Amino acid sequence: MGVWTRVPRGMRDRLTGVLPEWWWSWLHQLREIDVDREWQGGAILRAAHPSLAAPTTGLAALRAAELRVHSQNGEDGILAYLLDRIGPTTRDVVEFGIGDGTECCAANLVLTFGWSAHLLEANADDARAAAAFYAERAGDRVHVDHTAVEPDTVDALLSQHVSPVFDLLSLDIDGNDYWVLEALGAVRPRVIVVEYNASFGPERSVTIPYTRGFDRYAAHASGFYHGASVTALARLGQRKGYVLAGCDSRGTNAFLVDAGAASSAGIEAVSPAEAFAPLFERAHLSVEEQFRQIAHLPLAEV
Structure with missing residues (x-):
């Protein structure tokens, strides 16, 4: 540069x-x-x-833990930090939107720490590649489904594969993330990592309206129109009994922790404005310049 x-x-x-x-x-x-x-x-x-x-707490401690082993950004380190703080129980991870499985939030927990996983991917070729990848490296500890998750299917997809309370849910489907998370009721993850859309900025509490089978690039060529803002996800998490522990420094994911587990571990809630980081890959434009490209498209205030 x-x-x-x-x-x-x-x-x-x-x-x-x-x-x-x-x-x-x-x-x-x-x-x-x-x-x-x-x-x-x-x-x-x-x-x-x-x-x-130097001693760190709160968001500074979370970001100091960032490290990439198999994740796209620093999620591996942050998740290890949070899960170590609250203590693992089932050692199960569920992830929606894994690509070919080699670069996702579940991979490090499965391959480094021996966790079990239920992984869902909408693209058929990627799902087949992920199934082959984990069959060779993790055997029957990992189950891969070729399926698209929707609000009306999420409970059925998960309740048959994991305990009512399990350790981690990762949600990265580039579209209806907010609505899927809102609909989740049959099971309760202790930690949730969910992608937020930094192009919506730190103040707006918005998400795209629900559209079944949503495709972000079909909706707008920039790919900026998808998902929900960090404030919308933090408010949804609060209603469901979670605290926002922070966001990664690359501006990709928000980390929600069960409020009871967070309190016991001394993890304090961080405000969305404090946690927010702009998306690294879009840094050639300001957040407001990004938003102006998609401001004409419909948004739901939540």
Whole structure:
């Protein structure tokens, strides 16, 4: 990115208006190479020299725990931190939207810690790849379903596979996440990690209206129109008896912890405004510039 900042501002503005969205995503993915090197290196140094670390609490402690082993961002470290704080019980994880299974929130818990998992993926090719991946590495501890989860199917899909109370639910379906989480009632995860849409900003309490089989890129070419804001998810979590423990620094996920478990572990609620981080992959536009691209599309205030 140093080379980019040396391009004259006027030329940068012209390129910004001409180059397609995928080009910017690619540029920021290249930038992640340096970001990841610093990020992972910092985690290694903190682990090697714990006496040097200043005391941290709350959101700072959560973000200090960020580490990627198999997750897309720092979810692996954050989840290990939260689950260690509250103490695991069933050691079961359920995840909606896993791709081919190699890069998801469940993978580290399954492959590193020996957990069991029930994984759901709407894309048939990805579901087959995930089933093969886990069959070889985890055997019958992992069950992969090729299915799309909807509000009217979520309880039936889960109640037959997990205990009424289990340790972790990860929700990343790029669309009706809010409505699926709202409908969940037959089972109760102790920790929920759910993707929020940073393009909605930290203040708006909104979600897309429910549309069965929603496709974010069919809805808008930018891919910015999907899911719910962090404030909407925090409010929903509060109504269901969860506290917002924080969000990752890449602006991707919100982490909700059962209020009783959080209280026992000394995990305090963080406000959505404090927890919010802009999405790293969209950093070439401000949050409000992102929102302006989709402001004409319908939103439900919740």
